[in-house]
Amino acid sequence: MSKTNAGRFFEDYSVGQVIRHAVPRTVAEGERALYHALYPARHALYSSDAFAIACGLDSSPLDDLIAFHTVFGKTVPDISLNALANLGYAEGRWLAPVWPGDTLRAVSEVIGLKQNSNGKSGVVWVRTSGLNQVDEPVLDYVRWVMVRKRDADAPAPETVKPDLAEAVPADALVVPEGLDFGAYDFGLAGEPHRWGDYQIGEKIDHVDGVTIEEAEHMLATRLWQNTAKVHFDATNRDDGKRLIYGGHIISMARALSFNGLANAQMIVALNGGTHANPCFAGDTVRAWSEVLDKAETGAPGVGAIRLRLVATKGDSGAFPLKGQDGRYVPEVLLDLDYWALMPL
Template structure:
């Protein structure tokens, strides 16, 4: 079932529902240039064909998060066009790189529903899969979204909350076929730190901050063909403000993380993530990371780091990210747990 022109509302979903998302998209080299224009990204593998070839790939892919945004954007008209907010992620895996010339399509399955106590909105959980033109899965992930009801008198569905893994097991973290970092030259990145230089518990301040501009986040929303009304239509929110797409905050934080994690080349899996508070144009984003785990992958020269990436606005809160009741403190924008691949 696909959405109508008005999009689906909470009462239109049912557990097990299959959503086949419209408009396949062929990726071009323009995606890389636009991504670099939007974010201060400097990942060597995604900046240079020569670095990619030296690392066992045929050429430089598009950024892993750019592929994520494209697949995410495909799902928006059927999943979150009428969303209040995208809330979080789990069980994400980047199965294979996406190259210029690949055509991506997406589909989702509804795996959970829960009406909120106000009776006006509900939470929809979906598992989304992006495939290339060969029918190969390039990425899959779960996410949950708060969606408005069209009819406030519509009966609440039976509550089904999916049991999602707290983290992707390191044995299930995908490593691209042929990836080989044994010849990786840290002169390419300007940072000598490799896998063995990080340990569990390390906290890395990414130093710089970036102020979000209206023009940039609106361009990002259009680039990913994201049709969620709250991002581009000021009448969609009572305060008249356009909500910055959470993926824009994620990509900005990932780009800022180059300072301190310059040799982390690929995002391989998403363990969990939350968009803790809204972001608007004019907010200043800064970020820090905590090393949660270090692991071997079995691929030549390739190690894995499990990282918690936190983005805050206007310096954000000091100390604990949550209050005594477990709610995120004001100023926390993103709390993102992922596995990344780095030369050993």
């Protein structure tokens, strides 16, 4: 009997299946330091204990996307080790801050299956929950992945496609306990723009670009213990290239969005997302955002803003995003829809 694990293939999944992912991970200040070294992340709430305390928190939590990447990485050996592509996200919510010293683990439930017409692969939908050391949920989200079949002749399962919400409703957003932007210091945060200064439909060019380096994306993927073969093994793709983890692009684009959205401090929901085209070392990533919606919250001085974050490569701003065939143009890397918290 083999003691090694080749990962799950499409026919190994069934709707209702629950998977407890291995190897809990204790996160600490080292993760913050590495995260801020890998990305130009400068949001004040995640950079300064003093700033976070002035906003009603006990100290500075770890960046929201550190929590996401850590939980995501736990799922890879069971969900996407044999993936051809990570296709999208929906119904994601950050439910509690993650603090240095917390231990995160992940559990997923298979909620949908659909074999592709070529018979060689299929799409698997899972709902993943990230929990801390006291079993408190800190994050949950749905994602769907295209996974290879082990045997092309294996019968197709019954198609089950989950009915997913277009967006997390504003009244379902979870504001961290104690968060208070009533005495928010805009000078220390880096920009004067508050919730009321943004208009629905407004587009913001984040100006800056970052060229992706092979060493940095490999370090990031190892940091999150993401073991997907396409990110490490150049022989796994016909073009001989290592595909950059889509989360690396999410974090890069979010960090670039500081220029124009410095006060969109906390991500609290992931409404949807598409990794539109592959990214490889040497590509230069740029980003822009569009304001999709706004809502007030019950927390003092805290508003919610719904943003579309688009990452592109090269010099292109990628307008329009899609061609006449309805597909994303090749320059678009990421199309992400999320809610963030911002001072009123």
